[in-house]
Amino acid sequence: MRYERDPERIRRVLGEKVQFIQGDMAVTYGALLAGVSFFGGYPITPASEVAEGAARLMPRVKGTFIQMEDEIGSIGAVIGAAWAGAKAMTATSGPGFSLMMENYGYAIMTETPCVIANVQRTGPSTGQPTLGAQGDMMQARWGSHGDMTAIALAPSTVQESLDMAIDAFNLSEKYRHPVCLMTDGEVGHLREKVVIPDEDEMELIDRVPATVPKEEFLPFTNSQTRDSKVPDFPTFGSGYRTYVTGLTHNKKGFPATDKQKDHEELIRRIISKIEDDREALTDLEEIQLDDAEIALVTYGASARPSETAVQIAREKGIKVGMLRMRITWPFPIKQVNELSKKVNKIIVPEMNLGQMVHPITEYAAKDCEIVLAPKVGGEMHLPVELVEILEANL
Amino acid sequence: MKKEIRICGFGGQGVILAGFIYGKAACVFSDLNAVQSQSYGPEARGGAARSEVIISDEKIGYPRPTSTDLYVAMAQEAFDTYRHDIRDDTVIIIDPDLVPKHDIGRPIYKVKVQKIAEDLGNKIVTNIAMVGAMTGIYDLLDPEAVKKAVIDSVPKRFTELNINAFDRGYEAGKNARPE
Numbered sequence: 001m002r003y004e005r006d007p008e009r010i011r012r013v014l015g016e017k018v019q020f021i022q023g024d025m026a027v028t029y030g031a032l033l034a035g036v037s038f039f040g041g042y043p044i045t046p047a048s049e050v051a052e053g054a055a056r057l058m059p060r061v062k063g064t065f066i067q068m069e070d071e072i073g074s075i076g077a078v079i080g081a082a083w084a085g086a087k088a089m090t091a092t093s094g095p096g097f098s099l100m101m102e103n104y105g106y107a108i109m110t111e112t113p114c115v116i117a118n119v120q121r122t123g124p125s126t127g128q129p130t131l132g133a134q135g136d137m138m139q140a141r142w143g144s145h146g147d148m149t150a151i152a153l154a155p156s157t158v159q160e161s162l163d164m165a166i167d168a169f170n171l172s173e174k175y176r177h178p179v180c181l182m183t184d185g186e187v188g189h190l191r192e193k194v195v196i197p198d199e200d201e202m203e204l205i206d207r208v209p210a211t212v213p214k215e216e217f218l219p220f221t222n223s224q225t226r227d228s229k230v231p232d233f234p235t236f237g238s239g240y241r242t243y244v245t246g247l248t249h250n251k252k253g254f255p256a257t258d259k260q261k262d263h264e265e266l267i268r269r270i271i272s273k274i275e276d277d278r279e280a281l282t283d284l285e286e287i288q289l290d291d292a293e294i295a296l297v298t299y300g301a302s303a304r305p306s307e308t309a310v311q312i313a314r315e316k317g318i319k320v321g322m323l324r325m326r327i328t329w330p331f332p333i334k335q336v337n338e339l340s341k342k343v344n345k346i347i348v349p350e351m352n353l354g355q356m357v358h359p360i361t362e363y364a365a366k367d368c369e370i371v372l373a374p375k376v377g378g379e380m381h382l383p384v385e386l387v388e389i390l391e392a393n394l
Numbered sequence: 395m396k397k398e399i400r401i402c403g404f405g406g407q408g409v410i411l412a413g414f415i416y417g418k419a420a421c422v423f424s425d426l427n428a429v430q431s432q433s434y435g436p437e438a439r440g441g442a443a444r445s446e447v448i449i450s451d452e453k454i455g456y457p458r459p460t461s462t463d464l465y466v467a468m469a470q471e472a473f474d475t476y477r478h479d480i481r482d483d484t485v486i487i488i489d490p491d492l493v494p495k496h497d498i499g500r501p502i503y504k505v506k507v508q509k510i511a512e513d514l515g516n517k518i519v520t521n522i523a524m525v526g527a528m529t530g531i532y533d534l535l536d537p538e539a540v541k542k543a544v545i546d547s548v549p550k551r552f553t554e555l556n557i558n559a560f561d562r563g564y565e566a567g568k569n570a571r572p573e
Contacts (some may be wrong), residue, residue: 019427020418190457191414193421246498308455383456 030165105144132185132377413445530567
């Protein structure tokens with residue numbers, strides 16, 4: 001039976017327009033608003049509340065929740081559901097994300113729209129289960145073998161957790177790509193105010209279904225109906241015969257593993273369908289950058305102490321500003337490069353020993369010094385710690 | 395305006411819910427911003443538990459308290475563990491039956507919230523009586539807003555019990571003087 005998104009039912013199930021909820025629950029709310037109809041997951045701290053919320057709410061909107069046997073099964077089920085026409089998602093944290101990497105690559109290769117919410121913690125291995133970190137920023141970008149690209153969003157607040165869950169589904173549908181919602185244990189467990197958007201305040205994007213005559217349909221090439229590198233989607237059961245494989249495939253979807261040209265054409269299209277749109281996929285917040293001589297470049301939870309540090313430092317007369325990446329992948333190459341030409345130094349606070357600092361260093365002007373400000377162990381930076389780092393770098 | 399509040403007790407007492415209700419009263423039933431976070435051990439019962447709430451009329455950046463404007467303790471172990479967060483002008487509220495060793499050489503508001511709950515026939519609403527006491531002592535939130543948040547956050551069949559606990563805690567708080 002096909003799922004019909006029912007906006008009135010969804011809002012009835014979600015309840016009051018203004019609520020005080022945890023970041024994890026806000027991810028579930030955003031997914032429901034976006035029209036998720038399948039959730040396959042396996043509980044893991046600090047992401048369990050996303051699944052708990054989905055388990056409670058999905059049946060009430062006539063969606064499906066399955067607790068799978070593990071994370072490998074979870075993303076496998078999500079990919080299958082997506083091919084059956086569902087907006088599908090899973091939620092996990094570090095160790096589960098590691099387990100999902102093989103099928104993450106499969107979703108990229110088969111151009112499967114789906115969402116992976118990663119409420120990040122640290123590692124390696126099981127690490128600190130109950131505490132937050134930004135442990136998987138690079139795994140989201142490079143975690144699968146082979147040539148790949150990524151779409152990843154990083155919310156800093158509970159409201160953004162909700163809003164970005166909607167964005168994540170929209171981008172996955174638009175680009176037919178697995179999108180990573182890279183929240184973390186801090187934002188995931190905070191409670192804050194959320195305002196549930198009205199139907200007319202939301203834009204929802206759905207994958208474009210295959211419509212050309214069946215005998216002319218090519219499932220893995222540029223769209224046959226639009227000017228787009230994203231192919232039209234042949235939902236299973238719609239009558240379009242489609243072979244789906246992780247092997248290098250030709251335009252018809254059949255294995256072409258020994259064909260250099262087919263492989264290069266396929267991989268370049270899968271990457272460029274996203275990277276050609278880098279500008280449209282850039283989403284930044286600028287704080288007090290106009291006269292800044294030094295800048296913090298941040299994302300996710302570490303933007304919270306950073307913003308407070310900018311306030312404190314400004315009161316001390318330090319000309320500091322902040323650039324926050326709401327979308328971390330694709331990386332905002334041009335904007336980070338421009339910033340690096342304007343300021344003398346860039347400080348990168350991260351809840352890891354250095355991940356996003358690498359693309360920042362790669363794309364910054366060579367005469368701009370990049371200083372990593374790491375914090376590990378399950379705690380956010382204190383604002384005063386960042387102010388001290390700023391003062392030491394004047 | 396920005397106020398940082400820490401409520402501590404032992405696991406199972408409902409200190410997380412107390413902080414949640416206070417934060418909800420601020421941002422759903424008053425026109426303020428609030429962030430609530432928590433820390434507790436792996437135990438389901440026992441162990442020191444702490445709920446932290448920041449309430450502000452502006453955007454809240456760093457979401458954890460860096461200081462303490464209001465400190466509420468409902469267990470000796472938690473009082474001892476988290477006491478170092480107290481400033482000279484921090485408002486301190488305790489239940490003297492739950493925190494018998496509280497002489498730290500400065501005035502403290504003492505409200506017997508567990509006794510209030512027991513008199514109502516159910517110790518489980520001790521935390522709600524404390525939310526009432528906090529609201530009566532610390533002039534930050536409209537008691538009607540907090541009461542709405544209580545009603546919104548407890549099971550329907552226990553609404554009356556919780557409202558009674560809140561009202562009695564609030565009255566006791568209004569009458570309390572630091573000693």
